[in-house]
Amino acid sequence: MKIVVCIKQVPDTKGGVKFNPDGTLDRGAMLAIMNPDDKAGLEAALRLKDEYGAEVTVVTMGLPKAEEVLREAMAMGADKGILVTDRVLGGADTWATSTTIAGAIRNLEYDLIITGRQAIDGDTAQVGPQISEHLDIPVISYAQNIKVEGDSVIVERQYEDRYHVVKAKMPCLITALSELNEPRYMTPGGIFDAYQKELTVWGRADLKDVDDSNIGLKGSPTKIAKASDKVRKGAGEKVTLDPDESVSYIVDKLKVKHVI
Amino acid sequence: MDFTLSKEHEMARTLFKDFAEKEAKPLAQEIDENHRFPRETVDKMAKLGFLGIPVPKEYGGQGCDPLTYAMCVEELSKVCGTTGVIVSAHTSLCCDPIQTYGTEEQKQKYLIPLAKGEKLGAFGLTEPGAGTDAQGQQTKAVLDGEEWVLNGSKCFITNGKEADVYVIFAITGTVEKRGRVSKEISAFIVEKGTPGFTFGTKENKMGICGSSTYELIFTDCRIPKDNLLGQKGKGFNIAMHTLDGGRIGIAAQALGLAEGALETTINYVKERKQFGRAIGAFQNTQFQLADMATKVEAAKMLVYKAAMKKAEYAKNPKISYSVEAAMAKLYAAEVAMEVTTKAVQLHGGYGYIREYDVERMMRDAKITEIYEGTSEVQRMVISGSLLK
Amino acid sequence: MNLEEYKGVYVFAQQVDNEISSIAFELLGKAKDLAKDLNTDVTAVLLGSEVKDLADKLAEYGADKVIVVDDPELKVYRTEPYAHALSSVINQYKPEIVLVGATAIGRDLGPRVSARVATGLTADCTVLEIGDFPLQAIPGQEQKHNQLLMTRPAFGGNTIATIACPDNRPQMATVRAGVMQKIEPIKGAKAVVEEFNPGFTPDHKYVEILEVVKAVTDTVDIMDAKILVSGGRGVGSPENFKILEDLAEVLGATVSCSRAVVDAGWKPKDLQVGQTGKTVRPNVYFAIGISGAIQHVAGMEESDIIIAINKDADAPIFDVADYGIVGDLNKIVPKLTESLKAEIAAK
Numbered sequence: 001m002k003i004v005v006c007i008k009q010v011p012d013t014k015g016g017v018k019f020n021p022d023g024t025l026d027r028g029a030m031l032a033i034m035n036p037d038d039k040a041g042l043e044a045a046l047r048l049k050d051e052y053g054a055e056v057t058v059v060t061m062g063l064p065k066a067e068e069v070l071r072e073a074m075a076m077g078a079d080k081g082i083l084v085t086d087r088v089l090g091g092a093d094t095w096a097t098s099t100t101i102a103g104a105i106r107n108l109e110y111d112l113i114i115t116g117r118q119a120i121d122g123d124t125a126q127v128g129p130q131i132s133e134h135l136d137i138p139v140i141s142y143a144q145n146i147k148v149e150g151d152s153v154i155v156e157r158q159y160e161d162r163y164h165v166v167k168a169k170m171p172c173l174i175t176a177l178s179e180l181n182e183p184r185y186m187t188p189g190g191i192f193d194a195y196q197k198e199l200t201v202w203g204r205a206d207l208k209d210v211d212d213s214n215i216g217l218k219g220s221p222t223k224i225a226k227a228s229d230k231v232r233k234g235a236g237e238k239v240t241l242d243p244d245e246s247v248s249y250i251v252d253k254l255k256v257k258h259v260i
Numbered sequence: 261m262d263f264t265l266s267k268e269h270e271m272a273r274t275l276f277k278d279f280a281e282k283e284a285k286p287l288a289q290e291i292d293e294n295h296r297f298p299r300e301t302v303d304k305m306a307k308l309g310f311l312g313i314p315v316p317k318e319y320g321g322q323g324c325d326p327l328t329y330a331m332c333v334e335e336l337s338k339v340c341g342t343t344g345v346i347v348s349a350h351t352s353l354c355c356d357p358i359q360t361y362g363t364e365e366q367k368q369k370y371l372i373p374l375a376k377g378e379k380l381g382a383f384g385l386t387e388p389g390a391g392t393d394a395q396g397q398q399t400k401a402v403l404d405g406e407e408w409v410l411n412g413s414k415c416f417i418t419n420g421k422e423a424d425v426y427v428i429f430a431i432t433g434t435v436e437k438r439g440r441v442s443k444e445i446s447a448f449i450v451e452k453g454t455p456g457f458t459f460g461t462k463e464n465k466m467g468i469c470g471s472s473t474y475e476l477i478f479t480d481c482r483i484p485k486d487n488l489l490g491q492k493g494k495g496f497n498i499a500m501h502t503l504d505g506g507r508i509g510i511a512a513q514a515l516g517l518a519e520g521a522l523e524t525t526i527n528y529v530k531e532r533k534q535f536g537r538a539i540g541a542f543q544n545t546q547f548q549l550a551d552m553a554t555k556v557e558a559a560k561m562l563v564y565k566a567a568m569k570k571a572e573y574a575k576n577p578k579i580s581y582s583v584e585a586a587m588a589k590l591y592a593a594e595v596a597m598e599v600t601t602k603a604v605q606l607h608g609g610y611g612y613i614r615e616y617d618v619e620r621m622m623r624d625a626k627i628t629e630i631y632e633g634t635s636e637v638q639r640m641v642i643s644g645s646l647l648k
Numbered sequence: 649m650n651l652e653e654y655k656g657v658y659v660f661a662q663q664v665d666n667e668i669s670s671i672a673f674e675l676l677g678k679a680k681d682l683a684k685d686l687n688t689d690v691t692a693v694l695l696g697s698e699v700k701d702l703a704d705k706l707a708e709y710g711a712d713k714v715i716v717v718d719d720p721e722l723k724v725y726r727t728e729p730y731a732h733a734l735s736s737v738i739n740q741y742k743p744e745i746v747l748v749g750a751t752a753i754g755r756d757l758g759p760r761v762s763a764r765v766a767t768g769l770t771a772d773c774t775v776l777e778i779g780d781f782p783l784q785a786i787p788g789q790e791q792k793h794n795q796l797l798m799t800r801p802a803f804g805g806n807t808i809a810t811i812a813c814p815d816n817r818p819q820m821a822t823v824r825a826g827v828m829q830k831i832e833p834i835k836g837a838k839a840v841v842e843e844f845n846p847g848f849t850p851d852h853k854y855v856e857i858l859e860v861v862k863a864v865t866d867t868v869d870i871m872d873a874k875i876l877v878s879g880g881r882g883v884g885s886p887e888n889f890k891i892l893e894d895l896a897e898v899l900g901a902t903v904s905c906s907r908a909v910v911d912a913g914w915k916p917k918d919l920q921v922g923q924t925g926k927t928v929r930p931n932v933y934f935a936i937g938i939s940g941a942i943q944h945v946a947g948m949e950e951s952d953i954i955i956a957i958n959k960d961a962d963a964p965i966f967d968v969a970d971y972g973i974v975g976d977l978n979k980i981v982p983k984l985t986e987s988l989k990a991e992i993a994a995k
């Protein structure tokens with residue numbers, strides 16, 4: 001079985017969010033990490049590899065620095081890494097990103113493609129389903145459990161108040177939830193091996209069946225009209241009182257605000 | 261001279277830090293309080309190869325350099341000194357001598373499961389009457405047919421009751437050198453469960469309370485003849501050389517403790533307010549922190565340099581890293597004690613309370629000035645090299 | 649692409665088990681505003697099996713027209729037949745705007761359809777308005793009028809971006825649930841109902857549903873609650889949520905929770921507030937034993953009044969709380985429940 005996992009390097013918005021004194025985001029101070037949903041997708045692929053045997057290829061699109069997440073993925077156990085990087089690919093929205101990644105994946109053999117549900121910087125959840133459309137294969141989003149049965153996958157697909165057990169013929173694309181699993185750690189030796197492995201770097205010219213009008217900033221149907229950092233609501237009062245005083249404090253506030 | 265860590269080392273640090281934060285830190289307070297060995301953490305580390313970092317891959321290890329290993333102990337010790345020393349004693353004091361002095365059969369039988377973490381290792385040199393003075397040994401080994409018979413006891417043994425494989429030193433005779441008679445010491449590999457090998461009292465310690473420190477007792481304990489480690493009579497050299505490596509591990513532990521205390525304190529002084537402002541706004545606090553950070557950085561340089569010297573030794577056994585290891589351990593241990601003490605002071609009353617991590621860190625730091633050669637022994641090693 | 653051909657504001661009227669989801673009504677409410685600005689009308693697209701009867705309900709909430717695609721293949725949501733149906737409707741009717749709920753269905757259907765009809769899609773919008781793009785005229789660049797300006801948070805709610813789709817039609821957005829206001833239903837309102845069936849031929853993209861497993865829940869949807877009593881990891885155990893439930897009962901409130909609680913298996917996912925859970929904006933939000941990770945805060949910071957109880961004085965929740973109490977929830981919450989009981993009884 002051949003599995004392609006799409007991953008993205010993102011700033012760590014979880015816990016590591018740093019603010020400038022004016023309340024805006026200090027992007028420079030934030031760590032770059034492998035997107036959590038993508039890491040769960042990678043872990044799912046590695047578990048399938050452990051169980052059924054598979055070759056796992058990780059693909060990322062980004063700046064040359066994104067090599068780091070490919071190395072990390074290989075240190076966890078991925079077999080190959082492909083970095084898609086080119087200045088003409090910059091500024092892509094989800095449409096142009098999905099056409100680009102689909103163009104890269106067309107060069108590969110695959111039975112299964114796994115992406116994270118969404119990235120923590122954009123939170124769109126769009127790229128996975130869009131890739132599947134470009135490749136004309138079925139998609140199962142929001143996977144909370146994945147099994148392989150013959151030439152099919154059986155996936156628990158999460159909804160708000162239920163889940164569906166869905167069977168799809170491979171090749172297909174699955175988007176993974178971070179709840180899917182607890183990703184494994186790298187190993188020390190795996191890290192050093194990962195840096196010895198060859199990394200494939202592809203540019204625009206390596207993308208298969210992709211029109212220039214569908215890539216990068218120019219190929220993005222959506223355009224940013226305005227972007228600003230949200231200044232967070234300031235802190236209100238903070239008090240340290242004994243339990244009885246705390247209770248009367250809260251009750252008073254609820255009265256003042258006509259809640260009771 | 262290049263002070264930049266490679267990308268591999270940076271990523272390894274991320275791994276160790278991530279593991280320490282998620283797995284070791286949540287247990288640190290509880291295992292300290294209950295004097296409980298963190299078996300679950302050891303099992304997790306075993307799975308990830310943390311118990312065989314500098315051991316070659318053909319012997320089940322990770323094939324990394326001593327610096328990667330030192331960074332592992334450092335990051336673990338930042339959040340939990342106990343977890344740091346478990347790895348250090350296992351790797352430096354048990355895997356390392358078997359890797360260096362063991363026969364191929366011994367490596368196959370013992371080193372592979374140790375490096376894979378299937379077994380845990382320990383080291384028995386110290387005796388009630390022989391601490392700094394290793395020549396004061398009383399434990400004896402006598403060859404009887406195809407077996408060595410061990411009698412005597414070892415004390416203060418880290419990983420004591422939790423280990424499976426022990427490197428044990430014992431007297432195997434006397435040697436006469438220039439008219440002076442001295443004890444001949446040899447090294448042995450002893451497995452847990454060998455008849456005649458039992459455990460004495462568990463030590464109730466000031467710090468590193470989660471580590472298992474026991475007395476080992478040998479009463480007519482018979483081990484196979486083939487379990488002699490290295491040449492007969494070379495035990496003293498094996499012990500001293502093993503401790504050179506061990507000191508890098510302990511130096512890394514001390515460094516980690518100091519760094520952990522410094523980080524904790526930096527966060528604390530930003531938040532703790534007195535006289536209407538954060539205590540970090542007071543110049544006394546700032547200057548204290550500046551001194552602490554500078555010493556931590558200096559200690560780090562010494563520890564990393566010693567680790568890198570040990571990597572050179574791996575390529576060329578003529579190179580000695582004994583002095584570098586002694587300097588790293590001496591300095592890092594004293595910095596650990598100083599920085600953790602200051603950290604407690606900057607925490608004020610809270611620093612004296614068990615709920616706050618710096619209290620534990622200060623207790624954990626003290627041992628780094630004592631075990632695997634006290635600071636005084638390190639000074640002897642260093643000055644000895646200056647005046648030879 | 650002749651952009652002028654595209655007319656009308658369309659809403660994907662999500663139904664599950666032949667019951668229209670609340671998000672459909674919210675979208676209709678917003679669509680009405682947008683249609684007014686554009687001087688056009690609102691069309692609901694209703695996909696399902698035996699769903700025609702639901703059209704009147706959509707009319708009551710503001711649909712001028714309802715396009716119904718009724719086919720057995722659409723009985724339970726599956727990506728391919730739904731994507732085929734919605735993209736066929738788009739190709740046939742050429743709407744200028746298509747709104748889809750940012751639900752577990754919409755966030756799958758939306759991107760698949762947008763890729764099929766080759767247009768942009770903006771995810772998880774919280775504000776939609778009609779305006780110019782670029783916002784200010786730039787010399788030498790055409791300023792387009794009557795564009796859909798879609799505003800959405802990103803970076804875990806730390807940044808806000810306004811996005812347009814000036815050169816492609818339709819302009820598509822998924823819209824976060826609980827953000828748009830539905831209108832007061834107009835009883836007896838009728839819409840023009842048009843049936844359309846593009847024909848369904850199962851192919852390799854059709855998946856098979858082996859089982860539908862519903863999570864049992866008897867609680868009010870936390871997005872509809874006026875008062876939420878929300879617990880985090882600090883509550884300590886699933887059993888200890890009892891003290892929060894007691895407080896909620898006195899106040900007529902609903903219990904919700906943080907992600908940590910769901911991850912620990914203490915509470916079901918549909919009670920989770922936050923970025924990967926639900927966005928709530930109740931009148932009062934009690935954050936009890938919740939540290940206030942940015943992902944959580946992103947889902948509740950719009951609440952009118954936030955009251956936080958946490959023993960850690962440095963917990964980030966205090967940065968957004970209107971009233972923060974540093975203390976032990978186990979001591980405060982039961983007493984608060986008793987005290988409120990007495991207050992309410994006295995009235």
